[in-house]
Amino acid sequence: MKNILILLGVVLGIAVFATSCGDAKPKSTETKKENETIMDNRNVKEVYFAGGCFWGTEHFFQQIRGVVGTEVGYANGNKENPTYEEVVSHTTGFAETVKVKYDPEQVDLKLLIDLYFKTIDPTSLNKQGNDRGDQYRTGIYSTDKATEAIIKEEVQKLSKNYDKPVLVETIPLKNFYKAEDYHQDYLDKNPGGYCHIEPGLFEMARKANPLPTKKENKEMKYQKKDKAVLKKELSDEQYRVTQENGTERAFQNEYWDETREGIYVDITTGEPLFISTDKFESGCGWPSFSKPITKQLIDEKLDRSHGMTRVEVRSKTGDAHLGHVFNDGPADKGGLRYCINSASLKFVPKADMQKEGYGEYISLLDKK
Numbered sequence: 001m002k003n004i005l006i007l008l009g010v011v012l013g014i015a016v017f018a019t020s021c022g023d024a025k026p027k028s029t030e031t032k033k034e035n036e037t038i039m040d041n042r043n044v045k046e047v048y049f050a051g052g053c054f055w056g057t058e059h060f061f062q063q064i065r066g067v068v069g070t071e072v073g074y075a076n077g078n079k080e081n082p083t084y085e086e087v088v089s090h091t092t093g094f095a096e097t098v099k100v101k102y103d104p105e106q107v108d109l110k111l112l113i114d115l116y117f118k119t120i121d122p123t124s125l126n127k128q129g130n131d132r133g134d135q136y137r138t139g140i141y142s143t144d145k146a147t148e149a150i151i152k153e154e155v156q157k158l159s160k161n162y163d164k165p166v167l168v169e170t171i172p173l174k175n176f177y178k179a180e181d182y183h184q185d186y187l188d189k190n191p192g193g194y195c196h197i198e199p200g201l202f203e204m205a206r207k208a209n210p211l212p213t214k215k216e217n218k219e220m221k222y223q224k225k226d227k228a229v230l231k232k233e234l235s236d237e238q239y240r241v242t243q244e245n246g247t248e249r250a251f252q253n254e255y256w257d258e259t260r261e262g263i264y265v266d267i268t269t270g271e272p273l274f275i276s277t278d279k280f281e282s283g284c285g286w287p288s289f290s291k292p293i294t295k296q297l298i299d300e301k302l303d304r305s306h307g308m309t310r311v312e313v314r315s316k317t318g319d320a321h322l323g324h325v326f327n328d329g330p331a332d333k334g335g336l337r338y339c340i341n342s343a344s345l346k347f348v349p350k351a352d353m354q355k356e357g358y359g360e361y362i363s364l365l366d367k368k
Contacts, residue, residue, distance in 0.1 A: 052128025063205035066107025129196025139169030242320035250285025253342035290333035
């Protein structure tokens, strides 16, 4: 179908029109510049989607917040620099494919895969919409092992929703060649041009990844890190304590005798855990607190290691080992003693709390 329309457009010198793609609006120059800035400053990743005619697939992904760049082209064929005419001849093995660059801090790859499935019939072989041919096969192609693993896992999950076998390729990218310029941003340049994707899906894509609320932004600020990352960021002692349930030496740690005003945060995530007004001298040789800032920030688990029965304290977001809680604390402060390893904490003095992003907690220091 698309091939016939292109031929007519060339012969007659007119724009190609067929099924409407809805109220498609070209991206402004400002938006594209903003995306380019994001790509310069963030850890942008890429993944390749083949979903039938690449005009509609590209336009669909352009609507999703967090997608910072797209390019249409030909993937996984058997020659160099193919032309469109060679691809549609069914002799080169290429699939019409969209290179999608995305910011993983704004959009999850799993969401992109889920949305992609809504634009295709994953059980159809070499056919999407009115288009026929092996260049219209479906596939998600990766350039690294981590992305490939996520793709395979997600496609396997989504496959359970279909009675027929899912035919979406989940293989590494062998090659990719940019398509001719007139194919790039085709539906931006030709609103109402041919598209195999139902128009309402573009609106769905625009709404699929909304900006987080203020509350969600606050929750997303602190993220658990991979152990490989922590191994590089933490000292040997901090890693041993937080990731291997270690215990530092009493009276030989950084904060056991710290008396300044300030806040104590999770060394692995930066999330606030304790404040100085709840710290007291217990004589045990480790920082002791009567309570955390809120119980929602910690997990308490039964610990029977080393022949003892204790209650372990872990940070909820970072899942870092902090220490233990005992019931021998000051009665006038609730009777609990949160005995915490200094190595699991970072202390931020009151004078630095504002500039380090903890200004909203300063008022807690005035509550005696």
